Amino acid sequence: MFQVAGFAIMGCWDGSPEPADMIVIRLAPQPDTVNLFGWGDHATTQQRLEAIKQDVKPGMRVVDIGTGTGIQAIAAPKLGATVTAFESDQRVREYAQTMFQLNHVNVQLLGKWPEAWDGQGFDLVVANIGALIVPTAGRVIGGDS
Numbered sequence: 594m595f596q597v598a599g600f601a602i603m604g605c606w607d608g609s610p611e612p613a614d615m616i617v618i619r620l621a622p623q624p625d626t627v628n629l630f631g632w633g634d635h636a637t638t639q640q641r642l643e644a645i646k647q648d649v650k651p652g653m654r655v656v657d658i659g660t661g662t663g664i665q666a667i668a669a670p671k672l673g674a675t676v677t678a679f680e681s682d683q684r685v686r687e688y689a690q691t692m693f694q695l696n697h698v699n700v701q702l703l704g705k706w707p708e709a710w711d712g713q714g715f716d717l718v719v720a721n722i723g724a725l726i727v728p729t730a731g732r733v734i735g736g737d738s
Contacts, residue, residue, distance in 0.1 A: 594607055594609060596612075596615060597639045597642050597643065598639070598642045598643040598645075598646040598647075599615055599616055599646050600615060600616050600617070600618055600642055600646070600668060601615040601616070601617045601618070602618050602620065602664075603617060603618070603619055603620065604619070604620045604622075605619045605620060605621055605622070605695055606622070616668070616671045616672070618664060618667050618668060618671070618696060619692075619695050619696055620662070620664075620692070621688070621691045621692055621695050623688075624684075624688060637721055638664060638665075638721055641665050641719055641721050642664070642665070642668055644719075645665060645668045645669055645672070645719060646668070646672070648717060649668075649669050649672040649673070649674050649717065650672070650673065650674075651672070651673025651674070652673060652674070652675075653669075653673070653674040653675070653716040653717055654674070654675050654677075654714070654715045654716050654717075655669040655674040655675070655676045655677070655715060655716065655717045655718075655719060656676070656677045656678070656679070656715040656717075656718050656719070657669070657676060657677070657678040657679070657700075657719050657720065658679050658718065658719070658720040658722060659679065659680060659681075659720055659721070659722035660678035660679060660680045660685075660689050660702070661680065661685060661689070661721070662688065662689065662692055663678060663688075663689035663692040663693055663700070663702075664692075665719045665721065666678040666689070666693070666698075666700045666702075666719075667692060667693065667696045667698050667700070669717075669719070670698040670699060670700065671696075671698065674716075674717075676698075676699075676700045676701065677700070677701040677702075677703065677715070678700050678701070678702050678703070679702075679703050679704070679705070680702065680703075680704065681704060681705070683704065686702060686704060689702060690702055
């Protein structure tokens with residue numbers, strides 16, 4: 594287990610008690626066939642979790658672009674947000690869905706960005722991905738990129 598920004602990141606195999614004063618995010622074992630990023634131990638993931646803890650308010654609409662493990666998409670609904678997550682890789686999407694179920698969060702998980710566009714937009718965009726993907730995502734979610 595490790596802690597970041599009021600979140601306790603714990604493997605599902607970790608039998609230690611959950612800290613009562615923290616928001617717990619459980620990790621499922623990583624399958625050998627999928628290369629995933631976003632376990633919570635990398636500095637960029639920790640920075641995103643800190644920002645989510647600071648910025649997400651109940652009732653917000655959040656989109657997670659390139660959800661990977663789903664750790665950001667799990668953190669936001671635990672703070673009261675409604676979340677849509679995108680992941681283009683089917684095998685990674687399957688893992689993210691496992692993570693959402695393990696953490697008892699309701700996340701709309703999609704494989705193509707336009708599927709979520711309903712004209713209402715999002716209050717917050719989170720991503721822990723390469724810069725080349727972001728301009729395309731900005732156009733889809735209503736930005737001017």
